[in-house]
Amino acid sequence: xxxxxxRSVGFLIGDNGLQISAPLxxxxxxxxxxxxxxxxxxxxxxxxxxxxxxxxxxxxILLAEGKPIxxxxxxxxxxxxxxxxxxxxxxxxKSIALPACENIEQRIKAIEKVLRAHAKEVFTHMAAKLVExxxxxxxxxxxxxxxxxxxxxWGSCNSxxxxxxxxxxxxxxxxxxxxxxxxxxAHLVEMNHSARFWAVVESLMPDxxxxxxxxxxxxxxxxxxxxx
Numbered sequence: 001x002x003x004x005x006x007r008s009v010g011f012l013i014g015d016n017g018l019q020i021s022a023p024l025x026x027x028x029x030x031x032x033x034x035x036x037x038x039x040x041x042x043x044x045x046x047x048x049x050x051x052x053x054x055x056x057x058x059x060x061i062l063l064a065e066g067k068p069i070x071x072x073x074x075x076x077x078x079x080x081x082x083x084x085x086x087x088x089x090x091x092x093x094k095s096i097a098l099p100a101c102e103n104i105e106q107r108i109k110a111i112e113k114v115l116r117a118h119a120k121e122v123f124t125h126m127a128a129k130l131v132e133x134x135x136x137x138x139x140x141x142x143x144x145x146x147x148x149x150x151x152x153x154w155g156s157c158n159s160x161x162x163x164x165x166x167x168x169x170x171x172x173x174x175x176x177x178x179x180x181x182x183x184x185x186a187h188l189v190e191m192n193h194s195a196r197f198w199a200v201v202e203s204l205m206p207d208x209x210x211x212x213x214x215x216x217x218x219x220x221x222x223x224x225x226x227x228x
Contacts, residue, residue, distance in 0.1 A: 009034050013045040056222035063107055069096060070226045071115070072122070073173030078111075087114045112167075116147055119170035123147075126174075127163070127181050130204050139189050139200075151221035154180045157187035171223050172215075179211035 001020045009031065010021040022031050035042070059069075068075035071089070079097040081087075087110055088097045096114060101107040124145045131140055141161055148156070148164040155165045163184045169177045182204035190197035201208050218224060 011038060011042065011045075013042075018042060018046060054225075055217065056219040056224050059111070059223050060104060060108055062223060063111065064104060068226060069111065069115075070171045070224055071096070071118070072170065072177070073224075075226050087111070089114050089118050115170055116167045119165075119167040120145070120147055122170060123165050123177070123181060126178055127185065130178060130182055130185060140185060141188055143185070143188055154215060154220055155184040157184045157191075159191075161188060163188075166220050168220060168223065172218075175207075176211045176215055178205055179208050179215065182208060183212075 001022060003022055003024050006021060006023050008023070009026070012019045012021070020031075020035070061067075062069055063078075066078070068077050070076070071091075071094075074094055076089070077095050079095050081097050081099045083100045085097075085099040087099060089095075090097070096111060098107065098110050098114070101110060127143075127145055143157075143161040143163050146162055146164045147167040149167055150156075153166065154169060155163065157163050163181070165180060165184065169180055182201050185204060186197055186200035189200050205211075
């Protein structure tokens with residue numbers, strides 16, 4: 001808990017669990033009562049946080065422990081190349097070859113660069129295929145695909161018709177990636193989450209509900225764990 005010169009009590013579920021920010025003037029009894037009124041919300045959020053913490057982990061931990069990297073839901077083994085060699089992601093051998101790095105920070109930057117390039121290619125291709133196979137092609141205006149790296153969302157769409165997708169989606173199986181793309185493409189037609197919006201999502205991806213449910217339990221800032 002943190003005390004500060006704020007006017008209200010704030011609750012935040014982060015990487016370290018629950019953080020409460022409270023005014024200096026608030027008594028312990030008053031604070032306790034406020035926490036009690038929020039207890040159900042806190043328990044639900046902590047449960048969701050605990051579930052996500054078991055299903056995802058930071059990329060740095062995977063690299064430090066030498067574990068395989070998930071790419072489109074499959075385990076890719078890491079290989080080390082001579083210094084100054086060009087990094088390479090090979091879908092055929094399910095491997096990612098990286099030049100030798102001096103430290104973990106350099107290794108993270110090197111692998112993220114490779115994964116981002118692969119993500120841009122995969123996302124662009126998937127978006128084109130989604131548009132081709134649905135009946136509302138004429139309703140979807142031209143758009144452009146961009147990569148982003150937000151810590152709390154999978155994608156976004158703006159009035160400039162820019163579809164921004166979290167590059168970490170490249171770690172997930174194809175249906176989950178397709179769902180996020182379909183979701184953002186639907187926003188080109190409906191900039192809301194109305195019944196009409198979900199109808200457009202369904203026209204793009206009829207079986208969107210299960211991927212939608214799965215991603216709601218995942219952490220957009222981390223990497224999904226792989227069961228080997």
